[in-house]
Amino acid sequence: MATLTPTRAAAASAPKKATARRDAAATREALVQAAVDEFSRSGFAGARVDEIARVAGVNKQLVYHYFESKQGLYLVALESVYAQIREKEQALSLGALEPVDAMTQLIGFSFDYLAEHPEFIALLADENRNQGQHILASERLKRMHSPFIEMLERTLERGAAQGVFRRDMDAVHLYISIAGISYFFFSNNHTLSAIFGKSLGSKGALVQRRRHVIEFALNALRP
Template sequence: MTTTSTPPSQSKSASTRRQVSSASARDALIAAAIGEFAAKGFAGARVDEIAGVAGVNKQLVYHYFENKQGLYLVALESVYAQIREKEKALSLDAMGPLEAMSELVGFSFDYLAEHPEFISLLTDENRNRGRYILASDRLKTMHSPFIEMLEATLSRGVEAGVFRAEYDAVNLYISMAGVSYFFFSNNHTLSAIFGRSLDAPSALLQRRRHVIAFVLNALRP
């Protein structure tokens, strides 16, 4: 009597495929969740809709994330992780303080322009009083390289005599982010009120230049 066994290489290959398939399904659910929560908020989003967009069985949501809240929390963590990774790619060492500050302000503006889902998720989370972000240990420890770079650029500018000394990095970040955030979160109503297409490429470029100049002028001695 002869017996056959699966060669170790084939068994390992099958295991790897299962792991890749599992990771792909999880990633697909997170991507679909970001879109669904951004469009409808936490209250309006539906797990079956998310699973349908992801092309997976609804039960996988509960398998990977336990419940809707767990999926929402991972979606929030994912969008914050994405912006943190992009922040790390900024290289300011070879720039003077004015140029570096322009780069930081422009980065903040560009990210919001390119990621409307981030604005929608933040708006909904603020409506929820930040309750889900507060529940995330990962988000609490997800340190922002942007603040460190902003603080270092401020210090260099003060030392060079081109920036005022009384600003701190956190307050400056809130101000510069707020100027851009309001523009994008209220773009449709602002366009209607002023009779302009403020989402047109030319309007975005004009606004970007304005925001950079606005921040730099506020920092000048």
């Protein structure tokens, strides 16, 4: 019977280790995605670890193996949805566009992202009910905002230098305003539709609101 040398034994075990790492990464990703769905639907308090594991197709104990606790999984779920929007914002490459075009793209993107990701709105609403305690515990989330705010500041500076934007606009306040006028429309869409007696979730209503949000924000930026 042939005996593997140490070199051959290491080579033979390498594919197994690589497969194990891929499987672990896939399992972790499946748990995070299932957690985003469950937490956005039921909130942190109402979400069940059993259900998250069932949807991910794994043993419940793996939740604790990878994330230590339900709270640990919730924090990673929050980080993942924030990471997605921050990555897409960075990909906008605002610096390559003229200031007005850059701001138009940013505002339109912010509106479209909320329209396409109701789970993001639901998770934010739940985290606000919890007074932001999980976000406060995440250094990663705090770091995510800095590069984007810096990109926004540079766009404002370029616009002010060209005379198309006012010079006293604060980037953080601007970002909050842009996000706020879109967020409220989606987070309260059902009640707003009921109050005004028309479907504000229809395709036509979304197109009209998107145009208004862009024009409203750009008007606020003009000197």
